[in-house]
Amino acid sequence: MIEVHDLHKHFGGFHAVDGASLRIAPGSITGLIGPNGAGKSTLFNVIAGVLPPTSGRVTMAGEDITGLPPHALFHKGLLRTFQIAHEFHSMTVLENLMMVPGGQAGESLWTTWVARGRIRREEAEIAARAHEVLEFLTIDHLADEKAANLSGGQKKLLELGRTMMVDAKIVFLDEVGAGVNRTLLNTIADAIQRLNAERGYTFVVIEHDMDFIGRICDPVICMAEGKVLAEGTLDEIKADERVIEAYLGTGLKNKAKTEAEA
Amino acid sequence: MDFLNALVALSNFVIVPAVAYGSQLALGALGVTLIYGILRFSNFAHGDTMAFGTMGVILATWWLQGLGVSLGPLPTALLALPAGIAICAALVLATDRVVYRFYRAQRVKPVILVIVSMGVMFVYNGLTRFVIGPGDQSFGDGSRFVISALDFRAMTGLQEGLAIRTSQAITLVTAIVVVAILFWFLNRTRTGKSMRAYSDNEDLALLSGINPERVVLVTWLIVAALATVAGTLYGLDKSFKPFTYFQLLLPIFASAIVGGLGSPVGAIAGGFIIAFSEVTITYAWKKVLGHLLPESLEPDGLVQLLAVDYKFAVSFVILVVVLLIRPTGLFRGKAV
Ligand SMILES: Nc1ncnc2c1ncn2[C@@H]1O[C@H](COP(=O)(O)OP(=O)(O)O)[C@@H](O)[C@H]1O
Ligand SMILES: [Mg+2]
Numbered sequence: 243m244i245e246v247h248d249l250h251k252h253f254g255g256f257h258a259v260d261g262a263s264l265r266i267a268p269g270s271i272t273g274l275i276g277p278n279g280a281g282k283s284t285l286f287n288v289i290a291g292v293l294p295p296t297s298g299r300v301t302m303a304g305e306d307i308t309g310l311p312p313h314a315l316f317h318k319g320l321l322r323t324f325q326i327a328h329e330f331h332s333m334t335v336l337e338n339l340m341m342v343p344g345g346q347a348g349e350s351l352w353t354t355w356v357a358r359g360r361i362r363r364e365e366a367e368i369a370a371r372a373h374e375v376l377e378f379l380t381i382d383h384l385a386d387e388k389a390a391n392l393s394g395g396q397k398k399l400l401e402l403g404r405t406m407m408v409d410a411k412i413v414f415l416d417e418v419g420a421g422v423n424r425t426l427l428n429t430i431a432d433a434i435q436r437l438n439a440e441r442g443y444t445f446v447v448i449e450h451d452m453d454f455i456g457r458i459c460d461p462v463i464c465m466a467e468g469k470v471l472a473e474g475t476l477d478e479i480k481a482d483e484r485v486i487e488a489y490l491g492t493g494l495k496n497k498a499k500t501e502a503e504a
Numbered sequence: 505m506d507f508l509n510a511l512v513a514l515s516n517f518v519i520v521p522a523v524a525y526g527s528q529l530a531l532g533a534l535g536v537t538l539i540y541g542i543l544r545f546s547n548f549a550h551g552d553t554m555a556f557g558t559m560g561v562i563l564a565t566w567w568l569q570g571l572g573v574s575l576g577p578l579p580t581a582l583l584a585l586p587a588g589i590a591i592c593a594a595l596v597l598a599t600d601r602v603v604y605r606f607y608r609a610q611r612v613k614p615v616i617l618v619i620v621s622m623g624v625m626f627v628y629n630g631l632t633r634f635v636i637g638p639g640d641q642s643f644g645d646g647s648r649f650v651i652s653a654l655d656f657r658a659m660t661g662l663q664e665g666l667a668i669r670t671s672q673a674i675t676l677v678t679a680i681v682v683v684a685i686l687f688w689f690l691n692r693t694r695t696g697k698s699m700r701a702y703s704d705n706e707d708l709a710l711l712s713g714i715n716p717e718r719v720v721l722v723t724w725l726i727v728a729a730l731a732t733v734a735g736t737l738y739g740l741d742k743s744f745k746p747f748t749y750f751q752l753l754l755p756i757f758a759s760a761i762v763g764g765l766g767s768p769v770g771a772i773a774g775g776f777i778i779a780f781s782e783v784t785i786t787y788a789w790k791k792v793l794g795h796l797l798p799e800s801l802e803p804d805g806l807v808q809l810l811a812v813d814y815k816f817a818v819s820f821v822i823l824v825v826v827l828l829i830r831p832t833g834l835f836r837g838k839a840v
C-alpha cells in the first residue's frame with residue numbers, strides 16, 4: 243500500500259528521520275512504536291505531505307507520492323490525524339465533519355448562487371452521513387456542540403470521524419490514545435477494527451499504550467533515532483534486543499524481561 | 505431646556521455622520537480582517553487598494569456620464585461599482601500571483617509579508633496618482649440630500665435642522681446589504697466555510713482536502729469587492745483624494761484590532777466604535793449643551809475635546825489602549 247524508501251528528514255543538523263524504510267501492507271492495522279523523539283510524528287508528516295523530505299521516496303500503490311501537498315494526498319485517500327487533536331474551533335461538530343468530503347457542488351462560486359436546490363440536497367446527504375458517523379462513534383449527542391468545547395478524547399474521536407466521511411484508503415493515526423480515558427479508548431479500538439474489517443481501511447497507528455497496540459495491531463514496527471529498528475508481532479518486538487536497548491530504562495524493558503523470564 | 509432640539513442637533517452633527525463613517529470603516533476593516541484571518545498578515549496596502557478600486561469606479565463613472573447614463577437621484581457611481589470591483593480584483597490577483605504567492609510558497613513569517621505589503625502599498629499609491637493624479641476628484645452626482653436642514657425645519661418647526669445626505673443614506677444601505685451577503689456567504693456556503701476552516705486551522709484544512717490556493721483566490725476577490733465598495737462610499741460621502749485613503753489605514757486598522765483581528769463581527773463593531781469616538785471627541789458640544797442646560801449654566805467655550813485636525817489621534821489612542829489591555833480585541837480575534 244505504502245512504501246517508504248530510505249527516507250531522511252533533517253531539521254538543520256538534526257536527523258529526525260534518518261534513513262527509514264518500511265512497507266505498509268494493504269488491509270493491515272500496523273502499529274508504529276518507539277520512544278519519544280524517535281521521529282514517528284515526523285515520518286507521518288513527511289508521508290502526509292506536511293513536510294518535504296530531505297531525501298528519499300514515498301510510494302502509494304506503486305505511484306510516487308513524495309512531496310505531494312496534503313490536499314492532493316487527501317483526494318488519493320491518504321488521511322492522517324494529529325498527535326494533538328485539531329478541530330475547526332468556530333464550527334459545530336457536525337459542521338466539522340461536513341467540511342470533509344471534497345468536490346461538493348457548493349465549492350463552485352457559480353453553483354453557489356444558481357443551483358441552491360442541488361446544493362441543499364447534497365448537503366442533506368452529507369449531514370445524514372455525518373450523523374451516521376457520530377452514532378458509530380457514540381457522540382451523536384454532541385452534533386451541535388462547538389468543536390472547541392469538546393474534551394481531548396472527544397476531539398480524538400472527531401478526528402477519527404473525519405476519516406470516515408470519505409472512502410479513505412489509508413489512515414495515519416498519531417497517538418490516538420493520548421489523554422483518552424479507558425472507555426473512550428475501547429470505543430476507538432472498536433471503531434478502528436470495524437473500519438478495517440467493514441470498509442477495508444488500512445491503518446498505521448502510533449500509540450504508547452501497549453495493550454492497545456497488542457489488541458489491534460499486526461504487524462508492529464519499532465522506530466528509534468529516526469531509523470526502523472524491528473518489525474514483527476508485538477511479542478517478537480518486545481523480545482528484540484535492539485528494541486529493549488532503545489527503551490532502556492523505560493517500563494517496556496522490565497516488562498519484556500519479566501515476560502521473557504516467565 | 506429643549507430636549508427635542510438637542511436630540512436633532514445631536515443626530516445631525518454626531519449620529520448621522522458617525523453612522524456613515526462607521527459603515528465605511530467597518531467595510532474597510534472587514535477586508536483587513538479577512539486578509540489577516542486567512543493570509544495571516546496585516547495588509548498595509550489595504551488603504552491604497554481602496555483608492556485604486558475607487559479610481560476604477562470614478563473612471564467608469566466618467567465614462568458612463570460621457571455616454572449620458574444617469575441613475576436619476578442616485579449617483580452614477582453605483583452603476584460603475586462592478587467595473588471598479590473587476591479592475592481592483594484584477595490588480596490584487598495579479599499582485600498575489602507575482603508577489604504574495606512567492607512568499608507563501610517560502611512559508612515566510614507574517615512580519616515579512618507585512619513589509620512586502622508596504623512595498624505593494626507604495627506601488628499601488630504611485631499607480632493611482634499616476635493614472636488619476638494626486639488632487640481631489642469629485643464624482644458624486646444625483647441629488648445631494650434625502651432631507652435638507654431647511655426642509656426639516658419647515659416640516660417640524662424646530663429651531664435645529666437635520667440633514668441627511670444621499671451619500672450617507674446610500675452608505676448605510678449598501679453597507680447593510682454587503683455585510684448581509686458576506687455573512688451569508690461565510691456561514692452558509694461551502695466556499696465560505698472553507699475560508700473559515702482555513703482561518704480556524706490551516707493545517708487541518710489542508711489535511712481535509714481544502715485547496716489553499718482556491719481559498720486565497722476567493723479571499724482576494726472578496727477583499728477587492730469590499731475595498732472598492734468601502735472606498736467608493738467614502739469618496740461619495742467626503743471626496744476622493746489618494747492621500748486620504750492612505751491616512752484611512754490608521755482608523756481602519758484600529759477598527760479591525762479593537763474588534764479582534766480575524767473576526768468579521770469584530771471588524772464591524774470596531775468600525776462603529778472608532779467612528780463614534782472620533783466624531784464625539786472632535787465635536788463641539790456647545791450647541792447640544794446649550795439646548796439642554798439652563799441658561800445660567802450654558803458653556804462659554806466650544807466644549808470640544810479635540811480639534812478636528814487631530815482626529816487620527818483618537819484612533820491611535822484607542823489602538824494603543826486596546827493593545828495594552830486586551831490584545832485579542834473585543835471578539836477575541838487572534839492576538840497580534
Ligand atoms: N519542526 C521541527 N524542527 C526541529 N526539530 C523537530 C521538528 N519536529 C520534530 N523535531 C525533532 O525531531 C525529533 C523527532 O520528533 P517526533 O517525530 O515528534 O518524534 P515522536 O513522534 O517519535 O515522539 C524530536 O527530537 C523533535 O524535537
Ligand atoms: Mg509524536
